Amino acid sequence: MTLLTDPTTTTTHRGRRLRRTPALRAMVRETRLAPSMLVAPLFVRAGRGIREEIASMPGQHRLSVDELAGEATRLLDAGVRSVLLFGLPASKDADGSGAWAADGIVQQAIRELRRAAGDDLVVIVDVCLCEYTSHGHCGVLRGESIDNDATLPLLARTATSLAEAGADVVAPSAMMDGQVAAVREALPDEPILAYAAKHASAFYGPFREAADSAPAFGDRRTYQMDPANGREALVEVLADVDEGADMIMVKPALPALDIVAAARDITNVPIAAYQVSGEYAAICAAAERGWLDRRAAALESLTAIARAGAGIVVTYFALEAAGWLRDEAGG
Numbered sequence: 001m002t003l004l005t006d007p008t009t010t011t012t013h014r015g016r017r018l019r020r021t022p023a024l025r026a027m028v029r030e031t032r033l034a035p036s037m038l039v040a041p042l043f044v045r046a047g048r049g050i051r052e053e054i055a056s057m058p059g060q061h062r063l064s065v066d067e068l069a070g071e072a073t074r075l076l077d078a079g080v081r082s083v084l085l086f087g088l089p090a091s092k093d094a095d096g097s098g099a100w101a102a103d104g105i106v107q108q109a110i111r112e113l114r115r116a117a118g119d120d121l122v123v124i125v126d127v128c129l130c131e132y133t134s135h136g137h138c139g140v141l142r143g144e145s146i147d148n149d150a151t152l153p154l155l156a157r158t159a160t161s162l163a164e165a166g167a168d169v170v171a172p173s174a175m176m177d178g179q180v181a182a183v184r185e186a187l188p189d190e191p192i193l194a195y196a197a198k199h200a201s202a203f204y205g206p207f208r209e210a211a212d213s214a215p216a217f218g219d220r221r222t223y224q225m226d227p228a229n230g231r232e233a234l235v236e237v238l239a240d241v242d243e244g245a246d247m248i249m250v251k252p253a254l255p256a257l258d259i260v261a262a263a264r265d266i267t268n269v270p271i272a273a274y275q276v277s278g279e280y281a282a283i284c285a286a287a288e289r290g291w292l293d294r295r296a297a298a299l300e301s302l303t304a305i306a307r308a309g310a311g312i313v314v315t316y317f318a319l320e321a322a323g324w325l326r327d328e329a330g331g
């Protein structure tokens with residue numbers, strides 16, 4: 001659409017006028033990233049003094065609980081004020097009972113972060129069973145299929161246990177129908193960040209190594225969405241808001257930017273986008289080979305995610321990006 005006020009004729013339009021100097025470009029920049037919009041995912045495991053690097057996600061580690069205070073300090077010093085926790089339990093079973101154990105690994109992690117950082121840090125927790133089930137699916141099984149309605153009370157129980165441990169926000173991510181309503185009924189006052197539009201994406205590959213959560217058989221396509229579907233993603237977004245979500249998430253991020261933008265148009269709740277493990281790994285791998293500039297590619301992709309309409313960006317680059325943003329602001 002051509003607006004009368006847009007200088008669109010070839011005789012008057014000279015886009016380069018406003019690109020001449022860094023200061024001019026900074027002045028007219030439409031999208032600005034801030035560390036406070038970034039969320040750092042953290043993987044927590046049993047043990048003491050453990051920082052175990054995840055091979056497919058260079059720079060990311062599985063941390064034991066005693067390492068979390070230091071990690072929180074580093075993030076807060078850089079201006080990153082929220083984390084998203086994932087747990088690697090010591091043992092798994094068919095129902096994923098480790099997810100709601102009072103002394104479960106994420107419950108311990110929440111208590112440690114609360115102790116170390118008080119209310120300075122927003123502690124968001126992923127609510128799903130896949131890291132805790134022996135079969136690696138996000139819900140309980142009936143035969144070889146995932147039983148939606150039998151999973152709902154387990155997700156509500158998990159969310160309740162995590163909220164009791166002190167989580168600030170619960171983020172149901174199992175893609176079971178009715179999961180937000182089930183959690184909302186159990187927790188009327190807890191903020192819910194709903195993984196609303198979650199595609200069955202190939203880009204979750206490294207995460208499944210990191211969290212040891214690859215399904216033992218089959219795949220997640222009977223519950224996660226077909227990446228081909230954008231309108232259906234919006235149905236999911238509206239359903240989750242209707243069920244009581246305070247914020248919604250789109251995942252993955254760059255492969256689903258159209259959905260971020262469309263979600264921004266149809267709802268006014270805060271929108272998060274998750275730059276997932278494979279998006280991170282792809283940039284890292286190309287940068288290691290000298291094929292991409294790590295910093296420039298990461299910041300460009302994060303800026304694109306924000307430009308599309310996400311006010312909250314979950315990213316494994318959070319700590320590093322906050323440092324880069326500080327450099328840019330200072331330099």
Ligand code: PBG
Pocket residue numbers: 126128130138173174203204205206207208213220275276277278
């Ligand atoms: C739990 C969950 C997954 C991710 C976030 N929450 C794995 C999956 O759905 O298979 C993936 C995050 C990433 O790839 O960084 N269901």
